[in-house]
Amino acid sequence: MTTDAGDTGQRRGRATRRRVMDAAVDCLAEYGWAGSTVTVVAERAGVSRGALQHHFPTREDLFTSAVEHVAEQQSAALRALVESAAPIVGPARRYLAVTELVDLYTGPLFRAALHLWVAAATEEPLRPRVVELEARIGREAHRMAVELLGANEKEPGVRETVQGLLDMARGLGLASLLTDDGARRRRVVEQWMAILDDVL
């Protein structure tokens, strides 16, 4: 009985944590850094401000942890999607995978991350945390892109080719911050995938 109660408590704890992380990312995406306070997130997630501060002592802790947590989840979801698309092969599969990857940069997570990155440029306590987080998320995105493209990084230039593609995905995400840029984005990705098919 004690074990069962402990398990239930742990499960509930994980569910609450996930709700808090999602609320923090949505809040950042919607209101930006200036409008994202611990109080707003606590209300949105339906937890007390005290409980939230017990797990995340500072505002910086809360929002950097949230962006990292959601990034890990999305990366796992994308891997699963690509695995489930296994019957599709060659360029078609690569195009599907890269379209999904690029679309990640237009969703709430990228929007939240963008607000955090830009705030870190002028807010000293945030900067070192975000620099470290950006490096970690960047490495993971690179690893995933290499896998999705079936690229061989031992060949000269391939590493930089993949990096450039991810930089482009970030630029496309920036372009969709204020207006719906979906149609143009798809044409650009289609053209660059055709170029990549020749290179890789």
Next chain:
Amino acid sequence: MTTDAGDTGQRRGRATRRRVMDAAVDCLAEYGWAGSTVTVVAERAGVSRGALQHHFPTREDLFTSAVEHVAEQQSAALRALVESAAPIVGPARRYLAVTELVDLYTGPLFRAALHLWVAAATEEPLRPRVVELEARIGREAHRMAVELLGANEKEPGVRETVQGLLDMARGLGLASLLTDDGARRRRVVEQWMAILDDVL
């Protein structure tokens, strides 16, 4: 005499305007949107707050005008640089031109624009102004990139290739917001220019 005095006054007016525009862009780049007030810009440019508000009635007017003004100047400077490099031809010239173009996205102007774009995502009075400004600057950057690359947009795919390159430049700019990313950026640009030499 009256005409001379008028000319001097106009010249002085233009010099002051330019000083104000530069101060506003530097201020945005350094302190972000939250820290960029009309008062801070007036002090930095050495003009009275009243004089500044006479020309730019709102904070939105001041900062969107400044980003547009500095963008026009940089675009003119880049054209001049490329013309002065006329003896260099072919891929070497193209590489020089694109390196200079990409470097624009890592300077104070891009940094200022980025703060303005991201603020516009959550600040209603700013949004329509920035959407219009972004479209105008984007069109000018595209025109310039086509010229620098010597690209023929009548050929299928060329327009999207150039757009993708500019999206990549914006993504590279974003990557250099918090850390010095210059060495990696040069390797990425070099690799993609080699790829583009085959495509264009």
